[in-house]
Amino acid sequence: xxxxxxxxxxxxxxxxxxxxxxxxxxxxxxxxxxxxxxxxxxxxxxxxxxxxxxxxxxxxxxxxxxxxxxxxxxxxxxxxxxxxxxxxxxxxxxxxxxxxxxxxxxxxxxxxxxxxxxxxxxxxxxxxxxxxxxxxxxxxxxxxxxxxxxxxxxxxxxxxxxxxxxxxxxxxxxxxxxxxxxxxxxxxxxxxxxxxxxxxxxxxxxxxxxxxxxxxxxxxxxxxxxxxxxxxxxxxxxxxxxxxxxx
Numbered sequence: 230x231x232x233x234x235x236x237x238x239x240x241x242x243x244x245x246x247x248x249x250x251x252x253x254x255x256x257x258x259x260x261x262x263x264x265x266x267x268x269x270x271x272x273x274x275x276x277x278x279x280x281x282x283x284x285x286x287x288x289x290x291x292x293x294x295x296x297x298x299x300x301x302x303x304x305x306x307x308x309x310x311x312x313x314x315x316x317x318x319x320x321x322x323x324x325x326x327x328x329x330x331x332x333x334x335x336x337x338x339x340x341x342x343x344x345x346x347x348x349x350x351x352x353x354x355x356x357x358x359x360x361x362x363x364x365x366x367x368x369x370x371x372x373x374x375x376x377x378x379x380x381x382x383x384x385x386x387x388x389x390x391x392x393x394x395x396x397x398x399x400x401x402x403x404x405x406x407x408x409x410x411x412x413x414x415x416x417x418x419x420x421x422x423x424x425x426x427x428x429x430x431x432x433x434x435x436x437x438x439x440x441x442x443x444x445x446x447x448x449x450x451x452x453x454x455x456x457x458x459x460x461x462x463x464x465x466x467x468x469x470x471x472x473x474x475x476x
């Protein structure tokens with residue numbers, strides 16, 4: 230599965246785009262900074278999965294996508310586990326929970342946020358940079374395009390890998406170093422496809438008269454509802470708890 234927006238009508242989709250982004254950032258900061266231990270983090274992760282299930286998100290597909298970072302989880306757990314004279318399970322599990330939590334939060338956010346909401350959120354986030362004469366809207370556009378094309382490029386890598394495997398290339402059938410060397414030929418065609426897609430996107434935007442610097446209007450006006458205010462307060466409390474536990 231390539232994580233991306235999937236239409237829905239649950240309460241998770243109804244939040245204001247700013248609240249969705251703040252909740253995502255708060256959850257990422259929580260899993261990155263907190264020092265509550267393995268048991269409490271596992272309970273919070275379970276509560277987050279229950280909330281996603283109640284919000285009718287494609288939970289099974291998102292969980293299956295974790296296998297894409299299985300090697301990263303293994304490496305991080307080994308690095309964090311080997312301390313002193315032996316291997317400690319608690320630091321290894323804690324590192325895994327942190328990475329899985331951040332990955333799931335990002336996946337949930339991308340599933341419930343269409344491209345227009347992502348653009349709106351990043352425009353508001355980068356708006357203070359305009360006081361320093363920095364192109365806030367251009368930076369927001371770069372962020373949205375990067376998020377939008379990351380799943381596309383991952384799918385492109387899979388297609389190139391399958392094509393090379395069909396031609397007799399041995400990818401992933403040898404040791405770690407041989408596999409790493411075999412992955413290098415995937416990078417050149419992937420980079421070439423990325424450049425082609427960037428040119429096509431630029432031509433399509435220009436043909437449609439898109440101008441970043443122009444005065445733009447919005448078809449949908451976002452407002453704050455009581456649920457958004459409560460969710461924002463929850464995000465602030467989450468960040469405060471993570472920082473307090475670290476201090």
